[in-house]
Amino acid sequence: xxxxxQVNWQPDRKSKVSLSDQIVSYIKxxxxxxxxxxxxxxxxxxxxxxxxxxxxSTIVDAFSELNALGIIESKTGKGTLIANSSWSMLLSKTPDxxxxxxxxxxxxxxxxxxxxxxYEFEEDIIRLSTGEIASDLMPHDAISSVLMKLAELKxxxxxxxxxxxxxLRIQLSNYLKRYHLNFKPSEILIVSGxxxxxxxxxxxxxxxNSTVLVEENSYVKSLKVFEYEKMNxxxxxxxSNGPIPWLIDEKELKSNALLYTIPTFHNPxxxxxxxxxxxxxxxxxxxxxxxIIEDDAYRELYFDSMPPVPIKSYDDSGNVLxxxxxxxxxxxxxxxxxxxxxxxxxERLGDIKMQSDYGASSISQWMLTYLIKDGHYEKHLEVLRxxxxxxxxxxxxxxIKHFSNIASWEVPEGGFYIWLKLNDHISTDIxxxxxxxxxxxxxxxxxxAFKKHTYIRLSYCYASKDQLSDGIKKLADIIKKL
Amino acid sequence: xxxxxQVNWQPDRKSKVSLSDQIVSYIKxxxxxxxxxxxxxxxxxxxxxxxxxxxxSTIVDAFSELNALGIIESKTGKGTLIANSSWSMLLSKTPDxxxxxxxxxxxxxxxxxxxxxxYEFEEDIIRLSTGEIASDLMPHDAISSVLMKLAELKxxxxxxxxxxxxxLRIQLSNYLKRYHLNFKPSEILIVSGxxxxxxxxxxxxxxxNSTVLVEENSYVKSLKVFEYEKMNxxxxxxxSNGPIPWLIDEKELKSNALLYTIPTFHNPxxxxxxxxxxxxxxxxxxxxxxxIIEDDAYRELYFDSMPPVPIKSYDDSGNVLxxxxxxxxxxxxxxxxxxxxxxxxxERLGDIKMQSDYGASSISQWMLTYLIKDGHYEKHLEVLRxxxxxxxxxxxxxxIKHFSNIASWEVPEGGFYIWLKLNDHISTDIxxxxxxxxxxxxxxxxxxAFKKHTYIRLSYCYASKDQLSDGIKKLADIIKKL
Numbered sequence: 001x002x003x004x005x006q007v008n009w010q011p012d013r014k015s016k017v018s019l020s021d022q023i024v025s026y027i028k029x030x031x032x033x034x035x036x037x038x039x040x041x042x043x044x045x046x047x048x049x050x051x052x053x054x055x056x057s058t059i060v061d062a063f064s065e066l067n068a069l070g071i072i073e074s075k076t077g078k079g080t081l082i083a084n085s086s087w088s089m090l091l092s093k094t095p096d097x098x099x100x101x102x103x104x105x106x107x108x109x110x111x112x113x114x115x116x117x118x119y120e121f122e123e124d125i126i127r128l129s130t131g132e133i134a135s136d137l138m139p140h141d142a143i144s145s146v147l148m149k150l151a152e153l154k155x156x157x158x159x160x161x162x163x164x165x166x167x168l169r170i171q172l173s174n175y176l177k178r179y180h181l182n183f184k185p186s187e188i189l190i191v192s193g194x195x196x197x198x199x200x201x202x203x204x205x206x207x208x209n210s211t212v213l214v215e216e217n218s219y220v221k222s223l224k225v226f227e228y229e230k231m232n233x234x235x236x237x238x239x240s241n242g243p244i245p246w247l248i249d250e251k252e253l254k255s256n257a258l259l260y261t262i263p264t265f266h267n268p269x270x271x272x273x274x275x276x277x278x279x280x281x282x283x284x285x286x287x288x289x290x291x292i293i294e295d296d297a298y299r300e301l302y303f304d305s306m307p308p309v310p311i312k313s314y315d316d317s318g319n320v321l322x323x324x325x326x327x328x329x330x331x332x333x334x335x336x337x338x339x340x341x342x343x344x345x346x347e348r349l350g351d352i353k354m355q356s357d358y359g360a361s362s363i364s365q366w367m368l369t370y371l372i373k374d375g376h377y378e379k380h381l382e383v384l385r386x387x388x389x390x391x392x393x394x395x396x397x398x399x400i401k402h403f404s405n406i407a408s409w410e411v412p413e414g415g416f417y418i419w420l421k422l423n424d425h426i427s428t429d430i431x432x433x434x435x436x437x438x439x440x441x442x443x444x445x446x447x448x449a450f451k452k453h454t455y456i457r458l459s460y461c462y463a464s465k466d467q468l469s470d471g472i473k474k475l476a477d478i479i480k481k482l
Numbered sequence: 483x484x485x486x487x488q489v490n491w492q493p494d495r496k497s498k499v500s501l502s503d504q505i506v507s508y509i510k511x512x513x514x515x516x517x518x519x520x521x522x523x524x525x526x527x528x529x530x531x532x533x534x535x536x537x538x539s540t541i542v543d544a545f546s547e548l549n550a551l552g553i554i555e556s557k558t559g560k561g562t563l564i565a566n567s568s569w570s571m572l573l574s575k576t577p578d579x580x581x582x583x584x585x586x587x588x589x590x591x592x593x594x595x596x597x598x599x600x601y602e603f604e605e606d607i608i609r610l611s612t613g614e615i616a617s618d619l620m621p622h623d624a625i626s627s628v629l630m631k632l633a634e635l636k637x638x639x640x641x642x643x644x645x646x647x648x649x650l651r652i653q654l655s656n657y658l659k660r661y662h663l664n665f666k667p668s669e670i671l672i673v674s675g676x677x678x679x680x681x682x683x684x685x686x687x688x689x690x691n692s693t694v695l696v697e698e699n700s701y702v703k704s705l706k707v708f709e710y711e712k713m714n715x716x717x718x719x720x721x722s723n724g725p726i727p728w729l730i731d732e733k734e735l736k737s738n739a740l741l742y743t744i745p746t747f748h749n750p751x752x753x754x755x756x757x758x759x760x761x762x763x764x765x766x767x768x769x770x771x772x773x774i775i776e777d778d779a780y781r782e783l784y785f786d787s788m789p790p791v792p793i794k795s796y797d798d799s800g801n802v803l804x805x806x807x808x809x810x811x812x813x814x815x816x817x818x819x820x821x822x823x824x825x826x827x828x829e830r831l832g833d834i835k836m837q838s839d840y841g842a843s844s845i846s847q848w849m850l851t852y853l854i855k856d857g858h859y860e861k862h863l864e865v866l867r868x869x870x871x872x873x874x875x876x877x878x879x880x881x882i883k884h885f886s887n888i889a890s891w892e893v894p895e896g897g898f899y900i901w902l903k904l905n906d907h908i909s910t911d912i913x914x915x916x917x918x919x920x921x922x923x924x925x926x927x928x929x930x931a932f933k934k935h936t937y938i939r940l941s942y943c944y945a946s947k948d949q950l951s952d953g954i955k956k957l958a959d960i961i962k963k964l
Contacts, residue, residue, distance in 0.1 A: 017761075017796060025798045095773040095801060097827055100738050103689035105710055106834050117836055121643045135638030144633040151629035156617030157815030161603045192674065196839040203588035205579075224837055228587055229711075256582050279499075291577040314499065316507050319577060333639030333844030345579055352588050354599055355706055357678040361843035362815030 004041050007051050019054050023062040031071065031082060042072065042080040107224040112432065112447050119441050126471040128435075129443035130462035131267065131416055132332045137387055137461070139330070142376035146367050149374075157362050162350035164190025164338075165365040171372045172324075172338055179299070180313035181322070181340065189346045191353060192360040194297050194325040194337040198225045201258070201293060201321065204352040205345070206231055209255040215243055217419075217455070219267040219295070220260055222447040235450045241277040242266070245284035258291050264307045265298035265415025268448045268457040272413055275308040282311050285319060292320045297337075300329040300381050302414035303389035318342035326368060328416065329381060334364040385414075391460040392418070395468055399458075402476035416461040419445070422454040426482050431456070434478050440471050486523045489533050501536050505544040513553065513564060524554065524562040589706040594914065594929050601923050608953040610917075611925035612944035613749065613898055614814045619869055619943070621812070624858035628849050631856075639844050644832035646672025646820075647847040653854045654806075654820055661781070662795035663804070663822065671828045673835060674842040676779050676807040676819040680707045683740070683775060683803065686834040687827070688713055691737040697725055699901075699937070701749040701777070702742055704929040717932045723759040724748070727766030740773050746789045747780035747897025750930045750939040754895055757790040764793050767801060774802045779819075782811040782863050784896035785871035800824035808850060810898065811863060816846040867896075873942040874900070877950055881940075884958035898943040901927070904936040908964050913938070916960050922953050 011022040030036045042048070045063060049056045063080065066072040073083035109117070119125055163169060169185035176183065191197045202225050206212070212226040216238040220226060226233050237247035242263055261281070263273035273281075285292050294311045312322035318341065325337035339349060353359065371377045395418060396411050403409075409420045422428075428444035435442050445455025463471060493504040512518045524530070527545065531538045545562065548554040555565035591599070601607055645651060651667035658665065673679045684707050688694070694708040698720040702708060708715050719729035724745055743763070745755035755763075767774050776793045794804035800823065807819035821831060835841065853859045877900060878893050885891075891902045904910075910926035917924050927937025945953060 017798075021798075028798075095771045097687075097773075097800070097824065100687040100773075101830055103692075103738055104685065104687050105689055106685040106837070108830070109833050109837055114833060117644050117833075120641075132641055135640060138639060140636040143639070144636060147629045147633035151626040151633070154622040154626060157620060157625070157813035158617060159602075159614055159814045162599050192839040192843070195837070199838055203586065205582040205586050207585040207587055210585075256585055289577045291579075291582075316511075318579070327840075331639035332641045332840065335839060335841065335843045342579065348583055348590070351591050351596060351599075355588070355591055355677070356681055357674040357817060357839075358809075358814065359817065361674070361817045361846045363849065364843045364845055367845065 005036055005043060007043060007048065009052075011052060011054065019052075020058050020061040020065070023052065023054075023059070024065050027062070027066060028071065036082055038082050038084065040082045041078070042082070044079060105228065107227050109224065110222065110447055112429075112444060113222060115432075115436075116441060116443065119436065122439075125439050125441050126467045127441045127459075127462050128468070128471050128475065129441065129457050129459050131459060132327065133329075133384070133388075133461045134464065136464075137384055139371075139376060139380035139383075142371060142380055143331070143367070146370045146374070146376065149370055150363070150366055153366075155362075155366055160359045160362050160365070162354045162359070163188065163346065164350075164359060165362060165369065168365045168369040168372075169338075171369050175372055175377075176324070176340070180309040183340050186343055187340055187346055189339045189341075189350050189353065190360055190365060191337045191339060192335040192357065193327050193332070194295060194323045195223070195225070196353075196356075197323045197337055197339050197349075198223070198260075198293070198295075200339075200349045200352050200356070202226055202228060202231070204349050205291075206256060206258065211252050211255060211257040213243070213248065213252060213257060213259040213290075215261060215266070215269075216450060217269055217445065217448045218260065219262060219448060221449065226260075240271055242271065242273040243281060245281045248284070250288065253288055253290055258293055259285060260293045260295065261311075262295045262298070263311060264296055265301060265412060265417075267298065267415070268417055268443070268445060268455075269419040270410070270412035270415050270417040271419075272307055278308060278311045279314060282314055282319065286317060290319075293323065294320050295323045297323065297325040297328045298415040299324075301385065301388055301416070303385060303392065304413065307414065312340060318345070321345065326377075329384065330368075330371070330377065334361075334367060336360055336364050336368050388414075388416075388461060391465065391468070394465050395458065395460040395472070398469060398472040402473055406476065406479055416459045418458045418460070420456045420458050422456065422479065424454070424479075424482075426454055426479060428454060428456060431478065431482070434482075435475060438474050438478065440475055440478075442475070487518055487525060489525060489530065491534075493534060493536065501534075502540050502543040502547070505534065505536075505540070506547050509544070509548060510553065518564055520564050520566065522564045523560070524564070526561060587710065589709055591706065592704065592929055594911075594926060595704060597914075597918075598923060598925065601918065604921075607921050607923050608949045609923045609941075609944050610950070610953050610957065611923065611939050611941050613941060614809065615866070615870075615943045616946065618946075619866055621853075621858060621862035621865075624853060624862055625813070625849070628852045628856070628858065631852055632845070632848055635848075637844075637848055642841045642844050642847070644836045644841070645670065645828065646832075646841060647844060647851065650847045650851040650854075651820075653851050657854055657859075658806070658822070662791040665822050668825055669822055669828055671821045671823075671832050671835065672842050672847060673819045673821060674817040674839065675809050675814070676777060676805045677705070677707070678835075678838075679805045679819055679821050679831075680705070680742075680775070680777075682821075682831045682834050682838070684708055684710060684713070686831050687773075688738060688740065693734050693737060693739040695725070695730065695734060695739060695741040695772075697743060697748070697751075698932060699751055699927065699930045700742065701744060701930060703931060708742075722753055724753065724755040725763060727763045730766070732770065735770055735772055740775055741767060742775045742777065743793075744777045744780070745793060746778055747783060747894060747899075749780065749897070750899055750925070750927060750937075751901040752892070752894030752897050752899040753901075754789055760790060760793045761796060764796055764801065768799060772801075775805065776802050777805045779805065779807040779810045780897040781806075783867065783870055783898065785867060785874065786895065789896065794822060800827070803827065808859075811866065812850075812853070812859065816843075816849060818842060818846050818850050870896075870898070870943060873947065873950070876947050877940065877942040877954070880950060880954040884955055888958065888961055898941045900940045900942070902938045902940050904938065904961065906936070906961075906964075908936055908961065910936060910938060913960065913964070916964075917957060920956050920960065922957055922960075924957070 045059045049059045169188045173185045208229045210231045212233045213236045216235045237244045312320040322340040443457040527541045531541045651670045655667045690711045692713045694715045695718045698717045719726045794802040804822040925939040
């Protein structure tokens with residue numbers, strides 16, 4: 001039933017906003033907040049002019065605007081009613097933002113990714129697929145010790161040069177030698193994580209009709225980073241070693257093309273590329289003038305033996321852009337990664353980086369400088385590798401217990417992920433929703449895929465062992481019911 | 483004179499790279515490094531096969547490839563010579579990177595900006611135009627104290643939620659109330675500095691044929707951030723108060739358009755927009771459904787009285803995207819800024835931010851949280867304002883002394899800049915080069931302009947008083963000689 005509206009509010013006579021505009025705003029805000037509903041009856045113009053202590057003409061002006069917007073309506077014999085409470089009416093003076101969004105350059109994230117980004121921060125959720133280490137796996141004592149050091153050193157926190165903090169690039173140049181990567185600080189660009197590296201490569205080197213070749217399941221398929229203009233992503237034939245170069249269709253290479261690969265502890269499959277495949281792939285790409293982006297974010301996370309050295313270490317012709325990061329191996333919150341490549345390309349990318357955000361956080365860069373220099377990073381990695389191996393085995397044990405009859409998988413030699421293939425043709429989207437109801441968050445494998453399939457990316461790096469035990473059992477129960 | 487080359491090197495028989503390829507690489511690298519020059523004579527194939535201990539056929543293969551690349555040449559009766567040492571020859575197996583760059587989406591920085599970005603890091607340079615505070619104006623004790631606090635607290639440094647650290651958004655939501663900005667944490671997006679804010683707005687809200695209206699001289703004219711696709715930037719009629727709304731050509735508003743302004747201590751002119759202009763501009767833009775980007779990076783840097791409250795504070799209809807930052811007022815190295823706007827737009831921008839770099843450095847975000855929360859920021863600003871006022875007066879005194887007859891300028895009430903107009907028609911590009919020879923770095927005004935003119939942006943925030951005294955005198959001398 002409609003009610004008679006009581007007004008107990010006064011306009012601000014000192015405001016620069018006109019009284020009439022204030023009244024319009026007030027009425028809109030009451031409707032917007034839901035305090036007044038459609039059909040409710042406003043006081044008469046005369047009554048309102050008395051209550052608010054303003055001229056009758058001010059009320060007439062305000063009502064006339066609200067009327068024009070379709071928000072109120074005068075009915076003979078009844079008075080003035082609230083006629084509409086829709087957003088679009090209330091905000092009719094707002095720019096048509098939706099139109100701006102739909103006409104813009106950058107695509108929205110996949111709805112599933114948006115949901116994951118959101119639900120990760122809900123209470124009590126068990127994150128069975130998250131691609132980052134839990135806080136208790138981070139080297140808090142080392143980080144504290146570096147923070148104390150920085151508190152003493154009082155470094156200037158000015159803008160940095162285009163390639164990033166020189167001290168950090170020197171440290172990285174030395175550090176990377178252990179992986180047979182012999183590059184000068186001038187061949188290294190500091191970025192705010194590997195994702196930004198991809199973003200920079202996309203807008204700095206690719207253009208209309210560029211093709212990005214990727215594995216059949218690939219991390220970048222879950223992103224929109226290679227979807228500017230008329231770029232396109234294509235999957236290449238892939239086996240357990242990664243892309244099979246001799247099966248790549250040469251017709252795909254016409255416009256400016258790139259090949260993106262994660263040869264070491266691949267995301268999402270966890271697989272490791274052999275040395276011979278690395279050499280074959282590089283050789284094929286060199287002969288086809290096809291640059292490789294080698295994303296090596298998971299390199300440090302081997303359980304037992306060091307993985308084959310990077311493709312980049314065999315690259316004598318500037319064919320490979322090498323991406324490194326501490327987001328997986330130390331702490332994503334620092335937002336630091338790096339690109340190694342030919343100087344001309346590094347300069348180009350540094351120029352665009354300057355145009356994107358004037359460089360990465362200098363406090364983060366100083367922290368990483370000392371974490372490496374003072375040996376904290378190496379010590380931390382030793383601990384982390386053991387922990388991840390232990391958690392991986394724990395997850396594998398749980399899968400053997402609960403998933404033996406309903407799925408198949410391989411046990412990785414490092415990294416974060418077990419790539420679980422469900423035996424039955426279950427919709428992993430439905431599974432996502434059902435799991436969420438049980439407070440389980442999973443990454444359906446199809447977000448990484450070019451074809452539909454029934455894989456799930458599981459991870460053992462974030463959820464605690466207890467959470468894994470609980471979550472994996474629950475997940476198996478949901479699947480069995482389907 | 484050409485010399486006979488001596489080889490004292492051996493291929494690596496254990497390497498996976500073929501012996502022939504190793505020989506090709508070795509010869510290329512010697513030429514590339516400049517050890518061997520064009521015209522130099524290689525040993526005979528027979529001699530080389532003995533020295534390297536490889537089959538003659540391996541040498542034949544290697545020479546044949548080098549020959550095909552045009553790097554070596556066999557002359558009858560003379561032997562085999564180095565024929566070419568150019569990069570392109572040596573790297574003929576490299577992807578044609580230049581082609582990638584020229585076909586890509588993002589434009590390079592202006593050459594002048596690239597030079598400035600580079601020369602800022604040269605020794606002994608006096609930076610007369612730099613837009614950031616010198617390290618000695620930063621609150622090092624407060625920063626140290628916050629670093630110590632973080633060392634104790636051991637916060638997790640995981641990925642953060644799409645809008646950024648909630649604790650920081652709560653602090654900002656409170657802090658901004660002093661400027662009549664009453665917005666919830668959910669209406670605030672943390673970004674890696676204001677430049678990134680512009681970048682996000684550009685790719686998230688603008689598209690083909692979008693028009694960005696700006697003042698006649700504008701910071702964003704020096705950037706390429708609004709030059710994707712067929713976007714265009716247009717200047718609107720401007721007076722000492724900023725854009726004159728009633729003179730804006732309505733025809734410019736057809737496609738999705740935005741108006742970008744720095745109403746408070748404008749970059750590069752230093753000017754301050756009056757309250758009435760703020761209201762007039764907002765009113766006009768509201769009626770034309772034209773969103774405003776209000777860049778308020780310099781707000782805190784007033785010398786005496788607080789500047790008029792932001793345009794955003796009068797915005798009752800989601801018409802204004804408000805950009806704040808600590809890059810000018812605290813330390814650019816933290817790389818933290820924020821956008822205040824309608825929730826739907828903040829969410830859209832947050833989604834694209836996640837796709838750009840997964841959020842700003844969480845250590846930087848925690849630092850700023852405590853710098854504000856513990857009152858450090860406010861105390862620091864009181865000191866900084868006094869210092870900047872003092873330096874501004876110092877620069878003004880120097881200009882009166884050395885530039886009275888050759889230039890005109892206004893003294894700003896805050897911010898960083900004096901916008902100096904040279905009386906004579908001197909090329910500020912030539913001046914830039916001549917100044918650089920004297921180790922003076924200046925920003926020619928035309929990088930901010932749509933028309934040629936003879937302005938220079940000077941700043942008093944970076945160079946020390948002594949450097950200013952020295953630099954301004956030298957600059958005047960150079961101009962007088964021209």
